[in-house]
Amino acid sequence: MSSQTVKLGTQTITPNVQDLGNSYYIEFQVNITKYSNNPVNHTIVVKFVCNKYKQVVVPSANPLSSPTVQTVQKTIQECVDEWYNQHKSVYEVA
């Protein structure tokens, strides 16, 4: 279990992160101000699994060569952003 600071909305959170090999298990608390468009003011616990790797297209330095696809490791910030992007319609964070 490791932890590092990431940003979510205006909050700085310190998720607990477990390395599961090809994925991360991430758990943190965050304050929310809206749930399904209704104003609320409380703290929720978030638990999710995030793929550890992503594929990125790297352009070739040679304009005559094709770009290549590389697999790179995601940051915890990227995983938390990904979770929030999937839940933007459900939650508004403080």
Added chain:
Amino acid sequence: MTKISLFANTTTGNSYILASNYFPFLPQVSLINGYGALTGNTTAQASPTPKRYAKVIIQITSVSGTFSTGQGLTVQIGDGFVTQTVNNSAITSTGTVEILLTENQAVANVNGTQVSLIPMGLPQGIILTFNISGTSPSFGINAWVEWE
């Protein structure tokens, strides 16, 4: 050859694939309007035509909210005639639920714990009901059926 049927969300009245973020074998599924999470009671249906077995796989990839004792996610499986509860203890963590159906057997595995179910044969329609309770709950769920 093993075949796969996906569950479509029937609560919304749309043929949304029940997917929170990705399917390992169909990454483009998130482009179909199933992107998102479940916040309230939801039903979903798949229509396999199994001859030998059907294995329902339910991945709970994200859980958020706050849950008192007894609150969380409860899964029911039915064939349109009989409905039975798969997990008596509500789920509040990520994990996997698998249900194996054969002609004369029905058994579930809920996060590693085996659960006996009443045999329901090899239904041509499998209806999952997700009952969700808690404070500001949201569940990310992928579900599909592997069958032969």
